[in-house]
Amino acid sequence: MKQYVLTFLSVAISTFLLAQTPSNSTVLPCGTAPVKSEWLKRYQANPAAFDQYSRNQNTLYAGMTLHVVGSDAGVGYISFNDLMEGFCDLNTDMAQADIQFFIQGDILFIDSSGWNNHATVIQGAEMMFANNVPNTLNCYVVADPAGNAGYNLPYAGIALTKSGASGGGHVWSHEVGHNLSIQHPFLGWEGKTYNYGNPTPTTVTYDYTYFKDTLIVDTLIIDTAFVELTDGSNCTFAADGFCDTSPDYLSSGGWQCNAQGLSNTLQKDPNGVDFRSDATNIMAYSSDACVVSISPQQIAAMRAYLQTERSAYLFNQNPMRDTITATANMLNPIAGQIEQYDYVELEWESVPNATHYVVQVSRLNSFSFIEYNALTSDTSLIVTNLQNQKIIFGE
Ligand SMILES: [Zn+2]
Structure with a gap:
């Protein structure tokens, strides 16, 4: 104690x-x-x-x-x-x-x-x-x-x-x-390395075992994707099937972009037309910074x-979004109270509009080192893993 x-x-x-x-x-x-x-x-x-x-x-x-x-x-x-x-x-x-x-x-x-x-x-x-x-x-x-x-x-x-x-x-x-x-806008190129020096194929095959709508573990599932052309003629069915995402054959993670938001890597489509991919799209493998x-x-x-x-x-089109203005008042333990170190019951008053509470416990009143950290929608919590003989601050 x-x-x-x-x-x-x-x-x-x-x-x-x-x-x-x-x-x-x-x-x-x-x-x-x-x-x-x-x-x-x-x-x-x-x-x-x-x-x-x-x-x-x-x-x-x-x-x-x-x-x-x-x-x-x-x-x-x-x-x-x-x-x-x-x-x-x-x-x-x-x-x-x-x-x-x-x-x-x-x-x-x-x-x-x-x-x-x-x-x-x-x-x-x-x-x-x-x-x-x-x-x-x-x-x-x-x-x-x-x-x-x-x-x-x-x-x-x-x-x-x-x-x-x-x-x-x-x-x-x-x-x-x-x-x-x-x-991915580069659908079909996953796991492959695009090479400008080689002719670009009109189709690529890809493996999506485990990634169908239901889990199938006993069958290797391979499909074929058309490679998207720069002229837009096959954009409705090639690659990702969207016409407002650019052709993209780059499947290595984190590729870099230029100031125009395009790939540094030059590519050419199956007709031999040069292009750079749009790096800004969220489904590309471009660097997060792009x-x-x-x-x-x-x-x-x-x-x-x-x-x-x-x-x-x-199921809920009105999730609570109200502003929180109050702070939580501690109900237990009260300041200075002696507690069993491996069973501390924390309890606080509910705060209007709060959906969750961040609960932190530290031995330092600066909270520069956090001893215990939890998030809960409840207004009480039992902490069982504090160290003995320490003065603890809770946040
Ligand atoms: Zn992905």
Whole structure:
């Protein structure tokens, strides 16, 4: 039984709309295998049939569940600040499509070294099947998602690295793009190296085993994509099937752009016409510093897919967005109270409009080192892993 001095400063989170400066390149690839879903093929065959879902409507609010994965010992989680900054950046990007995500329920913690560093997307699928919350887009932040920066499994959810889920980049938005049906503009070139010195083929083949709408583990699935021409003549069915995304054959992560937002790498199409790819598109593999845009046709497809195939995410079109003005008052423990170090019950008054509370405990009143860090939608918490004989400040 030792003395803890607790002061309590409130932080509550309701909306996340911060602007971030894009950071530098993403080196790890996106692990989402190229595949056009049957839905996307149907959509692109007749986009006009989906006009009712186009963007001349209000913002769509979609539920998301955040799963923070750590080791078996419960360490190695992404920090809350990083996660929230990443979430803000996601919503900043998605504002282009008038889509906003809200965090449904508590952030969920998973202590599993095996899932935290999973070697294959099949293991990632197992993690998702075991933990997914229905009717939300489930996102898992792990140390290593099978060697990728992130990937989307159409039947399960998204896995991201901690850096991919942190602020300053666009990996999360890229994977959400996949989740809402859109593909790489360089579809078919994944895993291949483009060489200007060789004739450009008219088609490329690609493997999307594990990435169909349902998990199929016993069949290798190969498809063929037409290579997109610069004259626009095959843009409705070649590569990603969108005519307002440029031809792009560059599949190595983090390629650089020039001042015009085009690839430094010169390419030539199957007709021998030179071009540079648009580096600004969120689904390209260009450096995050180049990325700013989702094309109108991509947006139309995302919105149509969300309102048809993923309409379950849209169960709450009025997520609370009220301003928080009050701070939380600590109810327990009171300052100076002696607490059992391995069982400290924290309790505070609810704050009007707050949906979540950041709870931090530090031995330093500067909070330069955080002993305990949690996010909860509740107004109490039991902390069991503090050290003995320390004076602790709670935030
Ligand atoms: Zn991708």
